[in-house]
Amino acid sequence: MARPQKFDEQEIISKAMLYFWEHGFSGSSIQQLLGEMGVSRGTLYGSVGDKDALFKRCLQRYSEMARQLFTMTLLNAQLPPYQRMLQFLQLSFLDSETAHLGCLMVNTLCEDERAVLEVKSLASSVMSDMENGFLTCFQEMVDQKQSLTLSPSVAAGIMATQLKGARVRQREGVSNQTILSEFVTLLNQLTQ
Amino acid sequence: MARPQKFDEQEIISKAMLYFWEHGFSGSSIQQLLGEMGVSRGTLYGSVGDKDALFKRCLQRYSEMARQLFTMTLLNAQLPPYQRMLQFLQLSFLDSETAHLGCLMVNTLCEDERAVLEVKSLASSVMSDMENGFLTCFQEMVDQKQSLTLSPSVAAGIMATQLKGARVRQREGVSNQTILSEFVTLLNQLTQ
């Protein structure tokens, strides 16, 4: 009945997400985003919305990916808890393409106090769910009478904080290999 | 011989620093900055320079404060190494005024890949000096035959990463008290 759209919505959101990830919300102009996405203004405003709506879509996409990652690892009942956390870390610091970008949620929280208000609930909820993933693992280890040097909740908090710090270190240019090895050492320390 | 300047340079840099700290480089407009600083355009461009120069001045000021803090604590030969690190952490998460702002260097690294290039060297150098402060403490503990569960360099790396993560958690709105208590637990774990 009508002209079919030429662009792949999944694809242009991914392109925009990558650009926001690298340059932040304020550092990304509509013009630059359109260039990356390969569409024109009318297309964007007609089918996605304004810059805020686009950013929200990108952050949602990103958080879904993040959620998927820790769900498939930290909450994988097939594996013993230590192995799950190890796998989570390995997969978290695997991709060399996006290594220097850190984490979109972390970057957004650090960018501007104003923008955070709307985004805070989404980012915080994903991050606290991830922390709960760690908590589940540590709790399980305690239940299985494995020795733990700290309480599960404190250990999970430390892991969650270390992850955010690691994302900052990625922005500094530290290699995934270095970050991962340091992180695994901490995990071993906490689960020894 | 000439008209004396009305403003206190230290003061207006502090005001600008605080604004950048909260809203980032891209999120701070000259107009807003001038309002916070209480000076007009001519004054800024005449005695400080453009936005980049102003930001650099602010970051330098910030990094000097950061340097002073860890020099006075981590490198204080008067105190045993554990006490030094404890004091560093306590002072790092003391100020409730700026608690929700995190760290200007961390925020800047997370903001935009482009802006980082010039700033990276300063921020990275301060951060690596701070990590070396931790390293000195852990090394000293080993020299004094105190038991350490990890190598000093790895322990220092973990502490440095945890600090960056803690700065992100401040942006999330987590209280200094919570962050500090978690952090001290980690320190105890590493120095047990």
Next chain:
DNA sequence: ATTATTATGGAACGATCGTTCCATAATGAG
């Protein structure tokens, strides 16, 4: 009092910002 010098405040610049709007292109339905 006059002059030289610097600080100040604000007008004004071109560039870019995000957004709106519309003529045109391209398709499926009738």
Next chain:
DNA sequence: CTCATTATGGAACGATCGTTCCATAATAAT
């Protein structure tokens, strides 16, 4: 083929961006 409908691309909008410039104010030296 015709028409209704949606996608597309780009012109154009007002607002704001960072910056430059200059008339004026205010002081110290003469």
